[in-house]
Amino acid sequence: MNQGKIIEYIDQGRFVCTICLQDKGNRLHLLTPSNREVNLSPKRAILVSGATIDIERPREELLERLKDTEEIRKRLKGQIDAIEIWELISEEKESFHHKYLAQLVFGEIVTDDHISALVRALFEDHLYFRLKDGRFLPNSAEKINSIIEQREEEALREEKLTQGSEWLKDTLQDRGKEDSASEAYVIQLLKQLALYGNEAPDFKSGKELLLRADISHIGEARKLLVKLGVWDEDENLDLHKSGIETSFDEKQLDEAARLAMEGIEEQGREDLRHLTLLTIDGPLTRDFDDAISLEIDGDTFHLGVHIADVASFILPDSILDEGSAQRASSIYMPRRQIAMIPQNLSEDSLSLKQGCDRPAISLLTRFEKTGNLVDYRFVPSVVRVQQNLTYDTVNENLGSERMFREMHKISRRLRENRNKEGALGLSLPELQIKFNADSALALELVPQDTPSRMIVAELMILYNWLAARFCMDEQIPALFRTQSEPRERLTIDDNGYLYYVFKQRRKLHPLVIDTSPKPHSGLGLEAYTQVTSPIRRYLDIVMQRQIGNFLMKRGPFYDEKGLDEIRISVEPLIKESGRIKRNRFRYWVLRFLRQHLGESYPALVLYEMKGKYRILLKDFLLVAELKREPRVALHPADQIRVQVKNADPWQDTLELSYA
Numbered sequence: 001m002n003q004g005k006i007i008e009y010i011d012q013g014r015f016v017c018t019i020c021l022q023d024k025g026n027r028l029h030l031l032t033p034s035n036r037e038v039n040l041s042p043k044r045a046i047l048v049s050g051a052t053i054d055i056e057r058p059r060e061e062l063l064e065r066l067k068d069t070e071e072i073r074k075r076l077k078g079q080i081d082a083i084e085i086w087e088l089i090s091e092e093k094e095s096f097h098h099k100y101l102a103q104l105v106f107g108e109i110v111t112d113d114h115i116s117a118l119v120r121a122l123f124e125d126h127l128y129f130r131l132k133d134g135r136f137l138p139n140s141a142e143k144i145n146s147i148i149e150q151r152e153e154e155a156l157r158e159e160k161l162t163q164g165s166e167w168l169k170d171t172l173q174d175r176g177k178e179d180s181a182s183e184a185y186v187i188q189l190l191k192q193l194a195l196y197g198n199e200a201p202d203f204k205s206g207k208e209l210l211l212r213a214d215i216s217h218i219g220e221a222r223k224l225l226v227k228l229g230v231w232d233e234d235e236n237l238d239l240h241k242s243g244i245e246t247s248f249d250e251k252q253l254d255e256a257a258r259l260a261m262e263g264i265e266e267q268g269r270e271d272l273r274h275l276t277l278l279t280i281d282g283p284l285t286r287d288f289d290d291a292i293s294l295e296i297d298g299d300t301f302h303l304g305v306h307i308a309d310v311a312s313f314i315l316p317d318s319i320l321d322e323g324s325a326q327r328a329s330s331i332y333m334p335r336r337q338i339a340m341i342p343q344n345l346s347e348d349s350l351s352l353k354q355g356c357d358r359p360a361i362s363l364l365t366r367f368e369k370t371g372n373l374v375d376y377r378f379v380p381s382v383v384r385v386q387q388n389l390t391y392d393t394v395n396e397n398l399g400s401e402r403m404f405r406e407m408h409k410i411s412r413r414l415r416e417n418r419n420k421e422g423a424l425g426l427s428l429p430e431l432q433i434k435f436n437a438d439s440a441l442a443l444e445l446v447p448q449d450t451p452s453r454m455i456v457a458e459l460m461i462l463y464n465w466l467a468a469r470f471c472m473d474e475q476i477p478a479l480f481r482t483q484s485e486p487r488e489r490l491t492i493d494d495n496g497y498l499y500y501v502f503k504q505r506r507k508l509h510p511l512v513i514d515t516s517p518k519p520h521s522g523l524g525l526e527a528y529t530q531v532t533s534p535i536r537r538y539l540d541i542v543m544q545r546q547i548g549n550f551l552m553k554r555g556p557f558y559d560e561k562g563l564d565e566i567r568i569s570v571e572p573l574i575k576e577s578g579r580i581k582r583n584r585f586r587y588w589v590l591r592f593l594r595q596h597l598g599e600s601y602p603a604l605v606l607y608e609m610k611g612k613y614r615i616l617l618k619d620f621l622l623v624a625e626l627k628r629e630p631r632v633a634l635h636p637a638d639q640i641r642v643q644v645k646n647a648d649p650w651q652d653t654l655e656l657s658y659a
Contacts, residue, residue, distance in 0.1 A: 002028060002042075006049035006069060008116060009040055015120050017070045019062055021055055033066045035059070047098075047119060049112040069113065076117030080105055086128035086138050095135035098122075157205060160185050165212035171228065172213075187230055193221035194231075195241050222650060234591070236336065237650075238580045244327060244573075248342050255319045256342035260349040262313070264359050266382055268552050272362055273384040275304060276403075279352055280456050283390050286347040287330070287339070289535040291360075291385050292459055294403050299369040301406060305463045306383050308350050309359035310534035311545040314341070316557060321541075325566070328573035330536040333584040334433040346535045354388045361531075361548055363463050371413025376466050380551050394452035408451045411458035418461075423524030424486070424508075426501045431621055433588045441592045443620055460532045461523060467547060468527035472517050476550050477560045479539055479567055481528045482518035484509040495637035502606055502616060503636075513539070513567050515560045538570055583652075589620045590649035597644050600659035605638040615642065615656075626656050 002023040007030060008015055018030035021037065028040045053065060085101060102110045102118040122129045122136055127147050129136045139147070160182070167182035189209050192200035197218060200206055207218055215224075225231040239246065248256070275293040293304035314320045324340050331338040339346050352358050362381040366374040398404045419425065429445035436442060447453075471478035486507045492500045508522065520528040531543040542558070549557045558566070604616040606623070613626045613634055626642060634640065641659035648654075 002045075002048055004052040004055050006047075006051070006053065006066075006112065007040075007045050008047040008119075009044045010046060010123075015046070015116075015123075017066055017073070017116075019053055019055065019066060031059075031062060031066070033063065033070060035063060047112070047116055051112060072113045073116045073120065076106075076113055077121045080118060080121040082122055082125040082128045085122070090138045090141070092138070095132060095137040097135055101136060161205060161209055161212060164189070165209050168209070168213040168224075172224075187225070187228070190221045190225050190228075190230075191240070193218045194225060195237055234335070234587075236333070236580070236584060236587075238583050239338075242576050242580055244331075244338070244577070244580070245323070246338050248323065252319050252323050253342060256345050259313050259320070260344050264357060264382055265312070269359065269380045269382050270362070272304070272306070272360075272379075272381045273357065275383070277304075277306060277352070277383055277385045279354075279385055279388045280391060280394055280452055281388070283392075286343075286351065287535045288352040288385070288388060289350075289533050290456075290460060290463075291352045291383065292407065292455070294407055296402070296406065300374075301367040301369070301410065303365045303367055303407070303410060303459070305363040305365075305459050305532075306352070306360040306381065307362075307463065307532050307544065308352050308535060309361050309380065309544065309548060310341070310350050311541050311548050312359050312380075313345070313350060314541060316545065320345075324538045324541060325570060326573070327577075328538050328570050329577050331577050331581055333581055334588050335435065336584075340536060340538060350535060352383070352385045352388075354385050357382055357384050361544055361551070363466060365462075365466075367410055371410055378467070378470055378547060378551060380548060391450060391452040391456075394455070395450050398451050404451070404455075407455045407459075411451075411455045414458045414462055415454065418524035421524035422485075422489075422521060424489075424504065424522050426504060426522075428498075428501060428621060431585060431589070433585065433592075441588065441595065443589065443592055445619070445621065461525075461528075463532050464528055464530055465523075465525050467531050467543070468517060468525075468529040470547065471529065472527060474550060476546055476556045477515060477558055477563055478517070478529055478546060479513055479515065479543060479563055480517045481520060481530055482512045482514055483520045483522045484512075484518075485521045498604060498616070498618065499606070499637045502604075513571060515563050515567075537574075539566070539574075542566055586622065586652070587649045589617075589622050590647045590652070590654060592620075593644050593647040593654065594649060597646065600641045600643045603640050603642045603656075605634050605636055605640060607636050608634075615640070617642070624654050624656060626658075629658065632658055 002020045005020050007018050007020050007028060009018070010016070016032060018032050018038075018040075020028050021031050022029040026041070028042055028045065030038050030040055032038060053062065055062065085104060088104060089096060089101075098115055098119050099110065101122070102115045105118060106114045123131060127139070127144060129138055131137075163182045164186045168186050186209065189200075189202060189206040192202055193206045193210075196203075206221070210216070210218060210220065222231070222235070222237075226233055226235070272293075275295065277291040277293045279288045279291045281288060289308045289310070291306045293302075293306065295302040295304075314324065320341065327338070327340045330340040330346075341350070350358070352360070360381045360383045362379050362383065363376060364379060365376040368374060394404055398408065415423075427448045429447050432444045432446050434442040434444065448457075468478065468480055470476070486504070486509065488507045490500060490504045490507065511522075512518075517527040519526050529543055530537065531540050531547065534540040534544045542563070546556045546558060549555060601620075602618045603624075603626075604618055606614045606616055608614075609625070611628055613628065614623065615626050616623055628634075642656040643659040644654075645657050646653070646655040
């Protein structure tokens, strides 16, 4: 029986000294120093005294006894040095009863007070001993050092949080003081919260920092970074999360500067500077990596497609090659372009600029007047572009320029041939996002089926198709782009082209990059690769390196295993770059819609989902969701109008209702 015993237990990390008023077997009824009576499970009792107190004594005496006991035990605890005890027994590698340890400190004869003081001292120390199954086990020296390091780190963390929260509060109230260390720490935590939310690596510290600065919601982190001038209002968070390098280091820039000064090594190259070369691109393009030419000789058309020979400048495993591989591709976004190659090369020394001699890998073909391909060859070349034209310029002069008309005829014939082989025409207008002088957003869908765009698209497909055939014929290891037959081929019906495109796309198999040539069903070709954008795509450099080396009689640079290793490392980066670009366009559309809350727009119902519909905002080609309403029954292909209730580009949310 424990009645009348002094019993100690731990509550919220503190020892509580009590007198047992009643032992009920499965619980103890205790009197605390604050004159409260509590019930406790016997399992929670840390120490039970040997001596017994008469509980029939007046309550004041019992409380005074508890007070005196507590003072004695605290005083005795102050005489205990945990490190001295540890040094005596640390080599024993076993656990010890608290009475034995108390005897080491106070001598053979010890009281309940001595034992309690010992237990308190070692328990509160947390450094040299740990309590296990009612006995004390000395920590190893390694464990002690680890605990000390943790305590130092926690103390440093506390100091940073205290100073950081004060700096943040002062700065937000325009009374900030110079403290670069605190500023860097705060910004680091805010960035983590803004990018990763609850999944932030140092979420606990970040949340604590905000709470100490009287900010309760971690969603304020992005706004704080904007207010502090660290980020702008439209900061690309996906880009931060991706880890993709957005600038070039000093070594890369030095290498680019050196390469920019190098001349063209003309030996082994065919001089094609007599040909009339044109580039056709958008008005803002500066990195021209493809040009076309056409010579008409009676009923024979000599069509040339010329690709800037980037691989001859950027050598394998060089600083710029490694940097390009780590980026995988250039990323083109509204208000922001991230080049794969430094601009002094991509927009100058390697770019097919008007009036400049450039090295190229040229495809020279002969077509009959009917549009049939007679023969072709690939050659290393030196070229000079006569004009950098825009799509609009070519379209406007199609009627007056025979060269444009004949190129258009050949392109149409190439597309017809592919269509006969099952190519899927699934192109849609391109969304262009423009910013007016007052930074107001303007969104426009630009058709992709104009003559000039068809010319460029079909001639690039021609180059890539024949490059794949060339690699197959010459047994050059290559990275082929393949696509299996769609799960189902649909036809355009009364529901219209737009609905057909989105429905057919859901039936497609994904594109696959492989070292084995297989058909590309979407393009209607028996083999396909990509090598027409070496300024913008790393795998195009790799393929150009393969073909260029072969043409220069040096043999392919990579074997199949080497190509596959490159594919494995680069493919995830390509997908990530594509995701960043898609998300950025979506961001700007949501930004536009945020400025037009309450307005209504035409939409197309794509398909039904549980409790909602997947729809397409036709003016922006933006896929969104619309909640079902009991009074409205919609079906796939229905044309409706929806109203914008809310749009948050930062949270990627869009709320629509029936207009």
